[in-house]
Amino acid sequence: MNRPALHRIGFALALTSLAACRTVGPDYAVPTDAAFQRTEANAAFIDTGNVQVAPGAELPPRWWELYQDATLNGLVEQALRDNVELKVADANLRRAAAVYEQALDAGGFEYEAEAGVSRAQLSAESFLLEHELPPINLADGKFAVSYQFDLFGKLKRASEAARADEQATAAAMDLARVSLVAQVAGSYVEICHANHELHVAEHSLQLQQRSRTVTERLIAAGRGTPPELARANAQVALLEAALPPLRAQRSAAAYSLAALLGQTPGQLPAGVIDCAHAPSLAQPLPVGDGRALLQRRPDIRQAERKLASATARIGVATAELYPDIRLGASVGAAGLLEDFGTPMTQQWSIGPLISWTLPSSGTHARIHAAEAGADAALAEFDHTVLQALRETQTALDRYAQDLRRLQSLSTAQEQAALAAEQNRRLYQGGRTPYLSSLDADRSLATSDATLAAAEAQVSRDQIHLFLVLGGGWQASTAAAGTPTAAK
Template sequence: MLGLAVASLTACATVGPDYQLPSGSAFQRPEANAGFLDTGNAQVAAGAELPPRWWELYQDATLNGLVEQALRDNVELKVADAHLRRAEAVYEQAMDAGGFEYEAEAGVSRAQLSAESFLQKHELPPINLADGKFAVSYQFDLFGKLKRAAEAARADEQATAAAMDLARVSLVAQVAGSYVEICHANHELHVAEHSLELQQRSREVTQRLIAAGRGTPPELARANAQVAMLEAALPPLRAQRQASEYQLSALLGRTPGQLPAGVGDCAEAPTLAQPLPVGDGRALLQRRPDIRQAERRLAAATARIGVATAELYPDIRLGASVGAAGLLEDFGNAMTRQWSFGPLISWTLPSSGTHARIHATEAGADAALAEFDSSVLQALRETQTALSRYAHDLDRVQSLQQAQQQAALAAAQNRRLYQGGRTPYLSSLDADRTLASADATLAQAQAQISRDQIHLFLVLGGGWNADAVAANE
């Protein structure tokens, strides 16, 4: 009979909804899983998938080394790893809840008992007492409360793992971004210093012409002003380079100034040797860690509806214990032995508060679904925006390259004409200003292309695949 009762109890259904990805979610829309828009002008490969180590597409050994150091030593990653280990422990704890529980107790004491409690008029002598008990109980998860709690803990663990992947993606993008900022700052410094050198030479020519009676003081004043303007452009570039160096040091888990040798001397930023692989919307949604994190939070919120609903029903345990209690000298004899066996039913009758908690968890699941949809739409918007900006910035660089070439040609021609006395100094000065501006603008635009590429890798989910990366190590 007892076995039949246990079988009947364990056959009870698990309360609460079984989780499945909502069919009406943004994740399931055909448009969200289609190819990206407006990729025609961008140098991208729409059908190619990101490799596990997207930063290796730059074929830069220094960048590869920096990323590996950051993944090993970054402090924020260590924090994320600790959060993941804690979530794993919580899940193990939830899995261990319910089922069989064991308890053992033993004690020996010398006691003075109250005479009045035994209706005695004289003081009782001190006695030695002993007691011991071994108990075992089994908690039936009749309505799936423990099962749903374990499901929620498992989903929380997976959401935390996704958060760690997101931290890795962000870290790699920040490391690559800081490194290319250093390279571009050095390049822009070189361009600015070269423009300054040209202008200083032009000033020297003006000084010689004045000494020969062919120049005027206003021309020298204009040359001095142009030199000062170009010199003023150098400090911001140096500050930008130092800020990027300090940021990179922090990302590597180091104090400012502790960069690996040669990183601060990078004069040319790495470039892609092939079109940037972007895949399609379906691959994006499956790859982005923040979307996976939001989906797992939705699963956890759905499971907690079942946990709250199970509070409407009783909790049943089956327990047994055996032991002895009495005088120490008699301990273990038949008159000190005791045992018990039977079920324990506890039931907190549902109240309006219980139903309110259920409604709260249902609202939490609705909010988690909305956040999941929001993360999908946000990912698509970010990717499309990044693709559009990248395409337009590439067009801008092409125009600026043509402008710089023409400005360099005009500056060289005007400089020769001025030195030969065939054009006024102002014409040569204007041509040099145009060239300096074209050089600086082109260098800034090239730096923006590198930022666009890294940002695009970031919004694409970084190509991060922990299993594939580990397999290559």
């Protein structure tokens, strides 16, 4: 067979090999057996018997506005603008976006230009000369262009992984926003309830101080005894002792809120520290269903994007089994400065470059490591989904039980107030001993404090439920990568 025929056969074989090339590694889709795909995970939440929730209603994009509290809305907006942790998350997102742009720029055409001028003393002996050469002026310049073929999809998989990493970082920023809003609302509500509990405690203290005054007058009139006054003093001291912890609780919430707003302790908008009534919902709390929850929670989107990234990295590792192929060309000149650019100094080249590190056990080990990383990411994805469902169901049940408890405590407080008032009148009329009136006052003070604490707990339950539902940034799902079923 003649040489031209051999060349044609070799060229045909090369074309056939290139045509057979493909993107190696698995194409990503959420596995069909993932917890995210389960019918039970996408169903309605288990009925908690709570009339204060609306299972069929979806969360609005800005759930905190359901409280219809202008102060809370302003605090949230300030926190989203000035919070330091959000600035860190934003910087991380910008860095991930830059890494993705870098991955997109890999491969394809690359350009290189070099130029240099120097004065040099060459070695005479290197030219087998016996006399010293004179110094000379040298110049060189080159412009080169090359194109890297991504025949096996290594660069494509690397860009897929970088894109998924960027989307995971975006989901992490959404998660930071959700957590920040919940913390801001929680701290504000904590201040309001602490003030309310202080008011309740101070009112109970005032009632007991008046009762002590009555006891002192009765003793002065010969109708009371010193033990009764001692008991009254003890009750006043106990009620006074309840005030410092509540003040400390209010201060701690205020300092926390200031930090969330990016301020130093004590720097709060006017009126916040004096809030006496915590915002409350005027309608049942919307909770949606399991499917909406899984699509909405940022941590689930983050875990799913990490799984996508880990899957793409299997392709990156697998592509190491195959060669890298480049086509390059360069043109330039090199020689004496006075001759630079003349035909005798011109140089050029063109041709392919095949670089292939023959696969070793280390290459296969990297592939196995990438596969194990994808398995771990899938397990973490499943864990995040199951954790989200558990947290939400637990929060729903706790909210329902605390509402029932609040209703019972409200009834108890009403009865305690009635009993205290009746016993106080009977004691002042001399028809019952002081101990009966004191016990009734103690029961009322305890009921008032317990009811106020229960109201605060219900407010915390609401905010925690909004937190676990992941409301506020579901609109960014498309931007951060929506989990899709395997086909």
